[in-house]
Amino acid sequence: MGVSQGTEGGDARVRGMADDLMERALMAAAVYESYDQEATDRIVERVFRAGFNRRVELAKMAAEETRMGVWQHKVMKNMLATQLVYESIRDEKTVGVLSENPVMGITEIAQPLGPVLAIIPVTNPTSTTLFKILICLKARNPVIISPTRKAVKCCQAAARICYEAAMEAGAPEDCIQWMPETSRELTQAVMGHKKLALILATGGTGLVGAAYSSGTPAIGVGPGNVPVLIDDSADLPFAVESIMTSKTFDNGTICASEQAVVLEKRIAADVCREFERHNGVMLDAENVRKLQACAVLPNGNMNPDVVGQPAEAVARMAGISVPEGTRLLLARLTGTGLDHPLSGEVLAPILAFYEEADFNKAIKRCIDLNYLGGVGHTAAIYSNNEERIALFGRLMNAGRVLVNTPSSQGAVGGSYNSLHPSFTLGCGSGGKNSTTENVTAKHLINIKRLCRLRINERLARFNKDEFLDETKDVDAVLRDYNRNW
Amino acid sequence: MISSKYEMERDELLCVFAGRLDAEAGQADTKVFESAWQAAQNERGDRAGAMKIVFDLGEVNYVSSGFLRLCMQASKKPGGNQLHVVNTSPDIKKLFTMAGLDLFVY
Incomplete structure (x- = not known):
């Protein structure tokens, strides 16, 4: 009681x-x-x-x-x-x-x-x-x-x-x-x-x-789960610098920040070199296991303790030794879903890294990542091939598909494009939103609409009995309805 | 379906498709698949365990809902068979994903 x-x-x-x-x-x-x-x-x-x-x-x-x-x-x-x-x-x-x-x-x-x-x-x-x-x-x-x-x-x-x-x-x-x-x-x-x-x-x-x-x-x-695709026509040093700018911004706390980079195998070595040049560290398999155990909880959700922490602090928490000045932890993955915990969203300087045999396989990987947990949110591509950009734009289910743009800053608008500056990014029906806009x-x-009388002249002149006549099919009715008087 | 082949060693039924898998093709393919599946069962004889069914869509540029239904039927064949849809184009991969059948796509 x-x-x-x-x-x-x-x-x-x-x-x-x-x-x-x-x-x-x-x-x-x-x-x-x-x-x-x-x-x-x-x-x-x-x-x-x-x-x-x-x-x-x-x-x-x-x-x-x-x-x-x-x-x-x-x-x-x-x-x-x-x-x-x-x-x-x-x-x-x-x-x-x-x-x-x-x-x-x-x-x-x-x-x-x-x-x-x-x-x-x-x-x-x-x-x-x-x-x-x-x-x-x-x-x-x-x-x-x-x-x-x-x-x-x-x-x-x-x-x-x-x-x-x-x-x-x-x-x-x-x-x-x-x-x-x-x-x-x-x-x-x-x-x-x-x-x-x-x-x-x-x-x-x-x-x-x-x-x-x-x-x-x-x-x-x-949540988002932003895939970023780099194809072989992209300016690789620019692409990697841009991703670093975005992914390390505020230690990765923006939900539009890149979660996985997907690229064609033939450019993988060059891209890795660029990431290393910007103090990104590619983890070996053992350290990827340590990182995922630390950054992702058993239920698949990100560990709140790593959110917004610097890369070196995250590495320390995971028991991984990284060089001083490390800005980003890269985890090479081969699949998506619960068996690959780092394929989901983690708002920290951690980036999943996928090498695919060709562009088609790369874009298919992006579809998986997009649908894994970020439907309707944001996707990004670095390319100078307009056909591929158009294909990527068509296949991603995202309110914002960003081209050659850091996704954190690009998605919130105002500084890298003409999207409305906003901290509420509509994700459309995929994200259960009523809008995909910022x-x-x-x-x-x-918006209420004050509507004044405006007679529909065609309807006014039309013999309404035709609607009641079952022998009149749609073409017959439309011919009379649209008649020029 | 342009060809089907049962590989005893891998216990795998490989079905290769091509072109537009529209509603008409879907009906025809369903019949051909049923025959191929039955033939594979005969070849397997008393062999236990799940058989792998592979649909190769490398030469396919369109699939109708009829073909998606065929995939569902194939996945539900008795014996806990595993359906693997392979070599999809990005467009067809997206279509499977939107239909909630992405677990079949490899």
Whole structure:
């Protein structure tokens, strides 16, 4: 009885907290909906400036609190999440009439979604917080930040900086909130709250699955398993340097970072030499076994202890001796799936390495890797052969197929291509998402359509009795329906 | 199917296909495969254990759902036979993967 009462008491407490958060968010939503574009943009600009100005402090906080990644790289992420994201949404119309077509009689009008729950991953905590706040505010949606336990302080600090700036710019009270605690119960209570409009879920498979199961619309981004194919027409030194830049960025914490390099046998020796030149170490079979035992748990999931750690630290954890200055651990594999644990996603400076007899076998290996755990996410190719690039683009199931581009930086957009800068990468139906785009402010508005009377002249002139006449087949009906009067 | 051969030593039924395996070809191939499989069973006699069935698609440029059904039938033949689909083009490999039959593709 006592236990039961305790549980009920706990449930009531959690429900109370969720209700309180949502009440505040709803009031903010109601007030925010009355803001015009100018007032909205003023708030967004102020928040961007505040977040950008604190980018270094927040990056250091994130690296220190999570013990993952490289603070200098986290500064770049914070820059992207503020400067580049702001630049991409600044001139976007998100309030009032978006378009008016008098001929068609349709006027498109933006309206906010309502309160958004932003789930923040431990791998990119402050950058994702800044990013989600900016795109939510641009669409006039109040946002509730839900950090993971390992990144509470830095996420709250980022949210507080944004909130203070927003308030100074005249934003409605409680337009930015953060979870008062990081319990699973509270997260679930808010996710399933009937007044919540959307969940922006970035994180592990379990959390994203919970968001989808909550009954609230969700844009969830789960794991990737990015294959990168290098063919014999590629500029090999460029390709390897680019992969190193990407895979070692923030110690591999970006889910769009390369997980496996696949290449034709004839260029394997040259590619290996290039990796070695950049302090990549090709492990022997014994060390691959040690690494997989350390980096991948028996259930096939990556070991959280290696996530975002430098290559030398990962090697130490695995009991592998590597030269000082090692930046990347390369594991030669011959298969994919559970029997080859390193063929799945590990967010650390570890790269699976496949040599295949020819291009066709290489692309088939990429299909296996793509479908192993990263359907809909990202794939990359280094090639100067347009036919092969087109074939790769056609066969990969990925929201982003990057060509001659570092995939970590390329997938998040803004710096290596014209994709929307984003820390929420849509993965389409393969990733159980409603979009394959890089999610941004335009995904966070409802567009209503004011439709004026426009008579369909053909239907109006058409003798409707023909529809009732069974002897009229489709060609006969269409001939009369499309008749020129 | 352009040829089929049972190799006693490897206990392997090799079926080689070519061209477009459309619905019509799928029906014809199913009949030919059934005969080949029966012939292989006769050759095997009382031999126990699983037989390996290999579908070589090296010269195939299109497969219909009829052929995928043939693969399913082949994999379900009594005796726990192992089906190996080999020499697929990248397009056909993708098709098998999307159909959830990638475990047959080698």
